[in-house]
Amino acid sequence: xxxxxxxxxxxxxxxxxxxxxxxxxxxxxxxxxxxxxxxxxxxxxxxxxxxxxxxxxxxxxxxxxxxxxxxxxxxxxxxxxxxxxxxxxxxxxxxxxxxxxxxxxxxxxxxxxxxxxxxxxxxxxxxxxxxxxxxxxxxxxxxxxxxxxxxxxxxxxxxxxxxxxxxxxxxxxxxxxxxxxxxxxxxxxxxxxxxxxxxxxxxxxxxxxxxxxxxxxxx
Numbered sequence: 001x002x003x004x005x006x007x008x009x010x011x012x013x014x015x016x017x018x019x020x021x022x023x024x025x026x027x028x029x030x031x032x033x034x035x036x037x038x039x040x041x042x043x044x045x046x047x048x049x050x051x052x053x054x055x056x057x058x059x060x061x062x063x064x065x066x067x068x069x070x071x072x073x074x075x076x077x078x079x080x081x082x083x084x085x086x087x088x089x090x091x092x093x094x095x096x097x098x099x100x101x102x103x104x105x106x107x108x109x110x111x112x113x114x115x116x117x118x119x120x121x122x123x124x125x126x127x128x129x130x131x132x133x134x135x136x137x138x139x140x141x142x143x144x145x146x147x148x149x150x151x152x153x154x155x156x157x158x159x160x161x162x163x164x165x166x167x168x169x170x171x172x173x174x175x176x177x178x179x180x181x182x183x184x185x186x187x188x189x190x191x192x193x194x195x196x197x198x199x200x201x202x203x204x205x206x207x208x209x210x211x212x213x214x215x216x217x218x219x
Contacts, residue, residue: 006191013188032058116182117151117172121165128153129182130165132172144168156189 036057041048068074086092113131121128130151139146147169154162175182181194 009191013191029055029058032061113152113179113182116175116177116179117149117167118175119151119153119165119167119172121153129175129186130154130167130172131179131182133164135169136166154183154186157187159183159186 033052033055037053040046040053040057065078069078082095085095112133114134115132117130117132118127119130120126121130130153132149132151134150136148136150137146138148145166145168149167149169149172151165151167151172152162153165154160176196177185177194184192185194
């Protein structure tokens with residue numbers, strides 16, 4: 001029964017995001033199809049609505065938004081739109097949460113992480129999963145900061161929030177898993193456990209110790 005329960009929970013965790021994605025896409029297309037099809041019908045003076053036209057126009061809107069996000073002027077418009085949403089009490093919460101989750105699991109966001117490590121936090125004897133973002137050599141500031149790893153410690157189940165920790169390199173243990181596996185483990189609260197592959201293809205390469213963040217003088 002315990003194994004069956006774990007299997008059911010794992011299956012639900014896999015099915016839930018797929019079903020939610022399909023539901024959101026269908027709902028979005030239905031709403032946009034209703035809006036655009038009505039506009040096309042009245043602009044062309046047709047007696048009945050043309051089904052499917054709204055879906056094509058929705059795809060065009062998605063492409064236009066993607067194109068706008070790739071240039072400076074478009075990014076300014078998007079920032080302006082986000083500022084307007086930030087002033088609406090309910091809309092800002094929904095938009096910020098949705099955007100944060102999407103960015104957390106997107107490929108562009110995970111590329112900001114170099115590898116997955118295990119650190120001793122919040123106290124000795126307890127360990128946490130963290131993601132290495134950069135490294136620094138600040139030996140002129142403190143003797144123990146001569147070789148640091150800058151790691152992001154996410155929260156569960158929302159990995160968009162967390163803490164930035166400066167950890168001495170020797171106090172971080174590399175985990176032989178991919179970034180995506182680490183993110184899934186954090187979001188699921190440890191239910192979706194990856195298989196450790198010591199020395200396998202999931203083990204990222206170490207960050208060179210010679211990298212020094214801009215604006216900080218190396219010792």
